[in-house]
Amino acid sequence: MAIEHDFFGLLESGPDGSIFWSENIEFGDQSVTVDLTAPDQEDVSQAALDVAAAMVSSLETLDMSARNAMVNELDDRTSEVTEYLLQQQATFGDQLEELLVDISGDTHIDIIRSLQLMSMTILADEHGGADPFAVLEYALDPDATDDVLLVNLASDGTVQSVTSAD
Template sequence: MAIEHDYFGIIATEPGGGVYWSDNIDVGEQSVSISLSAPDEDDIPADALDLAAAMILALEGFDLRSREAMLSEVDDRTSEVTEYIIQAVEELGESLPDVLVDESGDRDVDVIRSMTLLSVGFAPHQHNGDEAFAIFEYSLDADQLDGVLMVAYTSDGEVTGVTSED
């Protein structure tokens, strides 16, 4: 079977019943990998696909909100955002200025502003809940750093947290 949607087109069902769709879209000057997956086609309400499509169409605004969420955590010296920035600065060393898009004098702001949105993953089966409906994944320099920061959103468009992953 398959699901048909105005934005996503035909989303094929995999042999185990799960669904997966992906594409790359341009956001500003960067190409972002977008994916949508669910373990079972029957768990995806139609309005969840509409919501995912709306979030994709408003990706620049969600990107800004994600960066604001990261920035709100830099005052907490034990936050994963702060730890990511410290680790990235240490790993990049003298090449840090090469990856910064602007140097304002506030290292934390400069790092967050310079991060690249790599991908956005949607879990439409987690619609209308507290679980992550969308995960935005960022890196300061994906070629040189292993770690990423991830900003999670509920289906209501609320940020639920910022985490890091190696």
Template sequence: MMIEHDFFGAIETDESGGLYWSESVEVGDQNVDVSLSAPGGENLSPDALDTAAGVISSLEGLDIRAREAMLSDVDDRNSDVTQFIEQTLEEVGDDLVDMLVDHSGDNDVDIIRSLQLIRVGIAPHQAGESAPFASFEFAFDPDNSDLALVVYLSIRGESVGIELLS
């Protein structure tokens, strides 16, 4: 079975009725893997796919919001953002300066600005105010490190969590 949508076109469904769509989307000067998925049996609101399409159309602005959420966690020494920065500094060592895209003198800020958005996942069935509607996965050196930070945004584009992946 398949669902048709103006933005996504034909969205495949699996045997349980789950939806899945994926594509590479240009965000700024890089390609980002974007996927949409919803498990079978979940009721999607009529506007959920339209909202998901809006997320994809607004990736650059939402990327900025996700980075702002990371910056707000920098002062919390126990946060996943701080742990990510500390582990990144250990991994790259003296090569850090050459890898930064901006040099403000504040390593924490410069690392967050230098992160690459590598993947965005959209869960249109997660439409609650504090539910993770979209996940933005960032990496500093994705070719040489498994470290990543995932920022979860609500349907309103507000941060509802940040997770360190290693």
């Protein structure tokens, strides 16, 4: 079986009924991997695909919301964002400034601004549910695949949580 969608094209299901779509999207001066997945094609509605397409098209807006959510967590010294930023400072030490795109004097803000959006995973079967519909993955060092922050989004685009990959 397959699902046809204007944005994603023909989404064919695998032998287990799952669907998967992947594309590299140019975002600023980088390439972001966007994956759409669902374990069972039967759980994916046209509305979910429409929302997913809108999210891909508004990646810049979602990125800004995600970064603002990270900034909002800076007041909490025990938040995963704060712990991630402190870890990055410890890991890179004096070389940290070389990774920053802008140096304003507020190191935590500068790190958040400098994080690279690595990927967006859309969990198409979670449309309208309590679990994340999309997950944005950020890294300061693109080669450190385990050292990332994950921003979980609801299907309406609101930020549900920001977590580290640990």
